[in-house]
Amino acid sequence: MAESMQGLKRSHRCTEVSSANIGEKVTVMGWVQKSRNKGGIIFVDLRDRSGILQVIFEESQCGAECFEKAGKLRSEFVAAIEGTVCKRAGAVNENLATGDIEVVASSLRILSEAETPPFPIEENSKTKEEIRLKYRYLDLRRPDLQRNLIMKSKVATIARQFMADEGFLEIETPMLTKSTPEGARDYLVPSRVHPGTFYALPQSPQLFKQLLMCSGYDRYFQIARCFRDEDLRADRQPEFTQMDMELSFVDVDDVIDVNERLLAKLFKEILDLDIQLPIQRMTWQEAMDRFGSDKPDLRFGLELKDVSDVVKDCEFGVFTGALANGGTVRGINAEGQGSMPRKKIDALIEYAKTYGAKGLAYIVINEDGSYKSSFAKFMTEEQMNALVAAMDGKPGDLLLFAADKTKIVWTVLGALRCHLAELMGLVDKNVYRFVWITEFPLLEWSDEENRFTAMHHPFTMPMEEDLQYIDSDPGRVRAKAYDIVLNGNEIGGGSVRIHQDDIQEKMFECLGFTKAEAHERFGFLLDAFKYGVPPHAGLAYGLDRLVMLMAKQDSIRDVIAFPKVKDASCLMTNAPDYVDDKQLAELGIEVTPEAEAEIEAEKSAPADAE
Template sequence: MADTMQGLKRTHYCGEVTEAVIGSEVVVSGWVQRARNLGNLIFIDLRDRSGVVQLAFGDKTDRAIFEKAAGVRGEYVLMAKGVLRRRESVNKEIKTGEVEIEVTDLRVLAKSETPPFEIVDNTNVKEELRLKYRYLDLRRSPMQQALMARHRIVKIARDYFDKNDFVEIETPVLIKSTPEGARDYLVPSRVHPGEFYALPQSPQLYKQLLMLSGYDRYMQVARCFRDEDLRADRQPEFTQIDIEMSFVDEEDVMTMNEGFIKKVFHEVLGVEVQTPFRRMPYDEAMSRYGVDKPDTRFGLELCDLTDLLKNTEFKVFAGATAEGYSVRGINVKGAAATLTRKEIDKLTDFVKTYRAKGLAFTRFTADGVSSSFEKFLTEDEVKAIHERMGAEEGDVLLIVADKNKVVFDSLGALRNHLAKMLHLYEEGTFDFLWVTDFPLFEYDEEEGRWVAMHHPFTSPKLSDVDKLLSDPGHTYARAYDIVLNGVELGGGSIRISDPEIQQKMFEAIGLTDEQAQERFGFLLNAFKYGVPPHGGMAYGLDRLVMLMLGKDSIKEVIAFPKVQNASDLMTDCPSPVDQKDLDVLHIRVQDDK
């Protein structure tokens, strides 16, 4: 039978017993990091979320306590009382390394089986095993520090927006499905057979209604859900820091959020962020970097070669100079020694994952020029390409010819890949950028219609209102994304507050009046009662924490994340349920076998 805590109360966290309390009696509790039995001496490293402290047992220790300590194993749960003293052998790697506790009372509160992996900071255990035993993985210091940093960031957000007169208001989690964008998670209704709620992809419509309701400034740490394919920075359920403001324009929203970023980086990391952030229009970002969330810590900018090759006889390039196609490349300066033909073949496979058909290259080495395509061009065409791309000895030119989307996607991803591979930026730096002036629409080839690039409540630029129906492809939005190190940290817009413009927006994306009324009737009806100009934005909290802490995946800053197929390895969900429970919901599962 395990010991109890009766008669003892914790006085200090393990990481708090420093030199300042030497000579004092302390009580600590936690898990055994490791135990070392040297015969006449026993040392136990006790760990809690604050750190590790050494417990010492020797010839002055009560015999029963010494024998109990001898039976302790890794991950046992202990409570220990004793006097804090200076250590003979100092451990400079931990903050309690100058001291140890001479134990006078030891309680074994719980025993532990041998865990499936060692609970250490720098584990090389496979992620799948860590996630299956996530409760053990969460005992590791890096995980605990990440979750505590996350807590602190949320607190700073609440304090900052509260100080700026925002009101935190919860919005519903069971809402109406409004299919426009990512897929909804659906929840069947027991009392309304055959009808469903949706889990919110964002609180968008509710926060707009709150502006109409007169609350002026709203914020929420909101749980959101999207049934979409996962990547390193995506999860099916995630958290947003969500805000909305009335009687504002873009400048007001952006300035308010720059203040938040400045505060949170200062208080959590001690980093002084310079404001205002640089701004870049969407078209410039795409032209220079191939993506609407460029990492500008390094060069490798795209170079448009289309006009130089409009009369070329080389079929690979000639076909790509038609309307909507282009030839573009990047010059990887001084990389000829690193980017061998073998490495370029790997890069070719890389761009093919973005639907590029291939990767043309030219290498300039001391031994001469080698190229996969220049022999098919005229001397003038080759010379023009070299001049425009600023080619010189040691450089490597990498070129893609295809539809604009394929060219941008592949070269945009390639420059990021090369920057990481060639160490072209300094780790631990933070490069903020506002991307503005987004297109209001993008064309969905599968559905054969225009869709909202952000969402259908984003306001067009005032100068473009008349283009909503006549020229949607050249209509721009009052939208803005905040980008950090090539990752979209958050985004927002000024919203449509004119009912007539909102109706035109729905018409532009192919919704009939009846469809618009069915999906968004409550919003359109509300708009009849006086809507203030309003706008806002939302941050991905998980991404913010990930980027601030230098993690590679948001799974490292979420307590219980899902894996690539949206399942939870620890609880083994999703999982089947009994038919009787489905019957109550009027659901029959189709057997696809």
Template structure:
């Protein structure tokens, strides 16, 4: 059994002491990180979330049974009393903030003992992630993980302070709400009191924050959990955290300008980086045309160029037929790669773009002795000259071409430019590329559902000049929507909302809902819109993804205390799990045993 604290009180965290504290009597508490036994002299690195302090047990000055000191092992929880002293010159540790001092211990309490951990509590270990997540309480002791979560905390506190200073009210919205299936799959919660009825966990606070604007609260924010029952990947979890905001009497410029200030504040507070404002803005169409992505990484070039007009009449039918059928032919100039990429590497890149739907990829290698390409024999000199001029082709370059419907061309070449940037090491470390993407399409066509669906969500307002296109020409209707992108990752998105019942009903009509279906699903919002609704809009950040990027880790699991794995299970707590039959009966649920 461990000892009790009694009247012992911790003076401060281990790494909060400096040479100014030499001679001070202190009480420290933490975990035994490493132990070195030199007989009558035992050194222990005492660790807590702040870092490490070396504590020294000298048998000649220790008050108590020195055998207790000899029993200390890694991860024992200790409390020590002693004096801070200067380390001798030969024991100074420049790698530690506390490397110039140590504590000479007089008294010791072993508060808790530990079994041998299944892995070392240290940074840089090569432990399988499955084992780390099974013993997450041990993994979270590692300084690396604690640093990640403390940085995440700084982001949240910085955002909270900025929003509060700018007149935003922190207001909670319900976790149990009505299912409004239009987007990702809902997590459902059965109701015991209303048999056969279900709550849904919120995919976002969208409808409630809009109602708060109708209620006159003007500026709302919340750091809140959201839930989506969808397939997982490195930057996606079934439950995730948003920094959620909404504002009244604003247009898109107002929202973006305020949030530029928030990002500037967060980067300064957390990383001491000065973000220059205003941030650059690209329309959705410009981003797609230049980078093949609506979340472009613009820290490097390799921009797409449209050569459709040049090859529209070409004898190379792969290109000319694509243009004739309404598609496009676009290309990337991989500058200086003719002498870097071997033929097998080019072939591997051809296979790579097929992952994104391309049937193939043509290429031209520009060499000292002429053009090396399987396609130039089908082209006229005029076409080749036009391509060289459009792409600024020089000796040493390789030109890569994809011809298909626009969506395939964008996806393929957008992925290719990222692949080439990684392969050619084109991105400088510690660079931060923030930009806005604006004027998104209001709708996108779902091949699966054979109808138009909302590009963002059904409550996004169309551009004023595109209101008539909502039902007459949905393919070309643009939205008052905007995303904020960091280093090629979307970290937030928002829009100006519809504040008219009539326009909201028109939007639902364009999405294929009858008036009855729209009122059945979203009636409480449509009803609220009738009672004086201000123009309003907002933006929400993915806190997990922002923390992932700012810490430099590769997965959001490393910035979430207790994440789920690929199959949405928690390896530590064993959730999800079966429940007692009595609980199911109370909920009027029968489980299909098959």
């Protein structure tokens, strides 16, 4: 039976007890990691969020009743223990922070008993993630997950203090707002008071933080919850946390400066790592040409080479056909991989196809300098030699080529580059390589919508020198936009915002909005701009993703207390779920028979179906 804590007060967390406390009486409380009854002595490892402390029960020290009670302790029982700190009698445990001491118990209260958990509470659990997420409250007891969440809390605390010291004000923005369907899908919330109307949960505080600049608050900061109803990946969740900021009377360099100093402080205080400032900058065009990605991983080479000019006169139709269609031919030199078996090369080709490639061409440079190639018969000896030279090929290298529209080639080789780096063991998780990607295109063409769309959002400022092209060649216009990238992951992004009416109007025109449509979607912001708006700019970090990388985890689920799975459901609470008909009636909502049939079909599908 569970006992009361009455009259007891915890004096220390488990690892707050140290050799400095030897001889002192302490009161510790936590969960039983394991209990070992050796007959005349019982060893208990007590665990709390700080770590593990060894407690020993001897009948001569704690009395017969206490000793008998200690014999009932099992894994995950919650206990309060009083005792005296002593130097450990046995060998020192180097794996524990408290490995040189132990507490000799004088009293015990069992505050709560526990059933046997469905999986062991231990680091680096091998239990399937689906099981761990179903019992997430148990999973969160594991020390590695606790370290991740403690780190996330520290990042938020340090960031808040840094921003306050830099003159930022922490201001909350609304969670219930207006839907602006430009970009990812909104989560909608029906209004009972205004039947037939809906709020949207915010995808970001973007419009409100710009309004705060209009309101004269100068520097805004918020750790904000955001929501996007989009397809999920390992680094995406339907609800996530942004570390968000906006500044007035600034340009690109000002925003980059404050954020470089913020990152330097976070990495120094959390990981004791010195970030070399200033952080390298690279234009979007350079990043795409060299790495096939606007979030390049700079921890390894394997850079892309454009060989279009080298192969333009060859007889290989795959290359010349791509060039005739306005595309490009580019390659990667996988140095030292010439001995890769044909089966593995075929696997690389299949991998490339998943990113839109029709295939990959390749050259193996043998150790004697001769070539083995999938397309050598279409090339003269001089053309092959020129191609190998353009790729800096050496005996023992494997050269891989993609030919298609430039965007497809970038995507294919950008993904293949990272895949090869993993296969070749080039990725070092102990290295942190930052880079700013700047001068993004302002607009990108959408074949689906047959119009230009904003690469970032409709309020991004074009570079002044490119404004001359906005009518004649909109795709040529670069934006005052910038992303901060770490180890191949975009951890934050932002831009200078448009504050001039004529440029904003031209931007909406490029996006295909009439004045009426623009006002219907963003009228409150445009109205605010009529009353004096300062030049302003901002940036937002994906806090979860940043902490994921700092903690060397592969998924943001490991740094979120209660995450969703790939289909945006919660395995622990079974959300989303039905609500009763009365609630729906109050909201004026009816679930159609077709939707009900679809829901039932999903429920009866196998549990592992995606």
